[in-house]
Amino acid sequence: MIDYTEKIPNNVDLGRDRALQRALEHWQPAYMGWWYDMGPNESHNFDVYLRTAISVEPDGWAQFDYVKMPEYRWGIFLQPRDVDRQVNFGTHKGQPAWQEVPGEYRSTLRRVIVTQGDTEPASVEQQRMLGASCPSMYDLRNIFQVNVEEGRHLWAMVYLLHRYFGRDGREEAESLLARRSGDEDNPRILGAFNEPTPDWLAFYMFTFFTDRDGKFQLCALAESGFDPLSRTCRFMLTEEAHHMFVGETGITRIIKRTCEVMKENNVEDPDHVRALGVIDLQTIQRYLNFHYSVTLDLYGSDVSSNAANYFTNGLKGRFRETKLDDDHVLTDAEYPVYEVVEGRVVKKNVPALTALNERLRDDYIDEIKDGVQRWQNVIDKVGVNFKLTLPHKGFHRAIGNFAGHHISVDGEVLTEEAWKKHEYEWLPSPGDNKFVQSLMTGRVVEPGKFANWIAPPIRGINGRAIDFEYVRFN
Numbered sequence: 001m002i003d004y005t006e007k008i009p010n011n012v013d014l015g016r017d018r019a020l021q022r023a024l025e026h027w028q029p030a031y032m033g034w035w036y037d038m039g040p041n042e043s044h045n046f047d048v049y050l051r052t053a054i055s056v057e058p059d060g061w062a063q064f065d066y067v068k069m070p071e072y073r074w075g076i077f078l079q080p081r082d083v084d085r086q087v088n089f090g091t092h093k094g095q096p097a098w099q100e101v102p103g104e105y106r107s108t109l110r111r112v113i114v115t116q117g118d119t120e121p122a123s124v125e126q127q128r129m130l131g132a133s134c135p136s137m138y139d140l141r142n143i144f145q146v147n148v149e150e151g152r153h154l155w156a157m158v159y160l161l162h163r164y165f166g167r168d169g170r171e172e173a174e175s176l177l178a179r180r181s182g183d184e185d186n187p188r189i190l191g192a193f194n195e196p197t198p199d200w201l202a203f204y205m206f207t208f209f210t211d212r213d214g215k216f217q218l219c220a221l222a223e224s225g226f227d228p229l230s231r232t233c234r235f236m237l238t239e240e241a242h243h244m245f246v247g248e249t250g251i252t253r254i255i256k257r258t259c260e261v262m263k264e265n266n267v268e269d270p271d272h273v274r275a276l277g278v279i280d281l282q283t284i285q286r287y288l289n290f291h292y293s294v295t296l297d298l299y300g301s302d303v304s305s306n307a308a309n310y311f312t313n314g315l316k317g318r319f320r321e322t323k324l325d326d327d328h329v330l331t332d333a334e335y336p337v338y339e340v341v342e343g344r345v346v347k348k349n350v351p352a353l354t355a356l357n358e359r360l361r362d363d364y365i366d367e368i369k370d371g372v373q374r375w376q377n378v379i380d381k382v383g384v385n386f387k388l389t390l391p392h393k394g395f396h397r398a399i400g401n402f403a404g405h406h407i408s409v410d411g412e413v414l415t416e417e418a419w420k421k422h423e424y425e426w427l428p429s430p431g432d433n434k435f436v437q438s439l440m441t442g443r444v445v446e447p448g449k450f451a452n453w454i455a456p457p458i459r460g461i462n463g464r465a466i467d468f469e470y471v472r473f474n
């Protein structure tokens with residue numbers, strides 16, 4: 001169980017290490033300062049029906065109650081230790097999993113943990129203004145749940161930095177509160193986390209596409225030979241699932257509403273669809289193209305010596321590493337990557353060790369395809385003639401082999417000029433953003449009411465009714 005009588009709730013026996021406890025108690029007010037500044041705007045006095053972890057066991061996960069977000073019990077929760085756990089891949093395969101940081105990997109591990117940690121507050125910053133335009137109380141509660149849990153994920157990484165990386169770790173923990181999403185001078189580390197999330201369509205796309213990068217990266221880190229990182233990530237993954245649920249169902253409900261309105265009014269032309277106050281499927285497709293491509297960049301370069309080193313050194317594994325049927329060392333294996341040669345996309349086999357970013361990206365794409373198919377099923381079920389598609393992997397990429405090339409959604413290599421001609425057929429135009437935002441000018445917060453552009457969910461949260469008062473504004 002988690003001890004909530006402590007100032008910092010935890011299941012790591014924090015009280016036994018006074019110096020660490022003091023250091024974290026020193027960081028805590030800085031974190032609260034960041035939350036008051038950069039957390040959900042004007043929300044501090046709301047009572048929100050939130051879940052809080054009460055135990056890390058699968059059956060005792062959560063408790064639901066009204067909480068003011070600044071009073072949320074952020075804390076440190078690791079999955080229980082398996083004393084027999086080993087390093088399961090790379091050159092240290094078969095050794096007992098490390099309980100302390102191996103000296104030679106210290107800076108690499110720190111960098112990975114900082115990169116992971118940096119995304120968490122970044123996403124809260126990106127989403128902080130969305131409460132003012134929520135489509136319902138149910139959705140408002142969900143975004144707040146996502147936000148407090150991203151805050152907890154920051155705590156998870158900060159615990160590792162403080163506990164295992166001494167003074168450097170403490171400095172990194174402070175920097176995590178100092179960088180700001182989209183800031184010109186001190187931006188967040190990874191590209192997608194500096195993009196704005198200006199409306200709810202973008203928010204649901206983000207939680208579907210980008211939070212799922214979170215899932216895959218956390219799965220890879222959960223395989224780490226550094227056991228505390230593995231145990232932290234395993235618990236984080238249980239929280240991540242709800243975020244992807246919010247994204248997937250959010251888009252499902254938007255598509256459903258649009259298709260129903262199209263059917264009822266017998267309209268297909270996107271201008272006519274827009275005139276009925278719902279989001280046309282073409283715009284949804286363009287948002288999809290944007291979020292998918294920006295998220296693909298988060299996996300890093302297709303061929304990466306960093307990725308090879310992470311794996312060889314036992315720091316970051318593959319998706320479901322221990323379930324894979326091979327030698328887990330990969331010295332002789334190959335893996336296909338794509339590159340642009342003389343105006344065409346061509347396949348090339350490279351050492352599998354160097355292609356681990358690409359492999360994780362491919363695992364991710366497989367899961368994305370299934371999700372997009374589920375959205376397609378909604379369109380087909382209502383009987384609207386429209387096909388959602390995933391753009392080519394090389395489309396609109398800024399990292400890796402496709403960076404600097406102009407690839408169409410179908411994978412054709414174009415000149416910059418030709419690509420520009422199609423840009424706003426493929427990506428949201430300023431006019432698209434403006435239209436979407438024009439639907440979201442105020443918040444809908446009467447219990448059980450939903451904005452015109454989105455269908456209600458199938459059920460409420462934790463068995464509550466859809467018209468339950470999920471947020472009390474006081």
Ligand code: BYC
Binds near residue numbers: 123190211305316
């Ligand atoms: N933007 O060898 P390369 C989540 C940098 S999301 C900017 O290709 P590597 C969440 C790279 O850092 C999951 N820079 O990269 C979701 C490197 O820079 P340095 C977050 C980029 O190291 C929603 C250089 O390019 N977790 O949790 O193999 C809400 C050469 O890179 C980008 C992680 O990412 C980019 N997109 O792989 C809330 C896991 N991509 O070091 C939360 C931890 C690459 O040469 N991170 N660069 O200056 C990693 O494992 C790796 O750092 C990466 C990059 C996979 C990101």
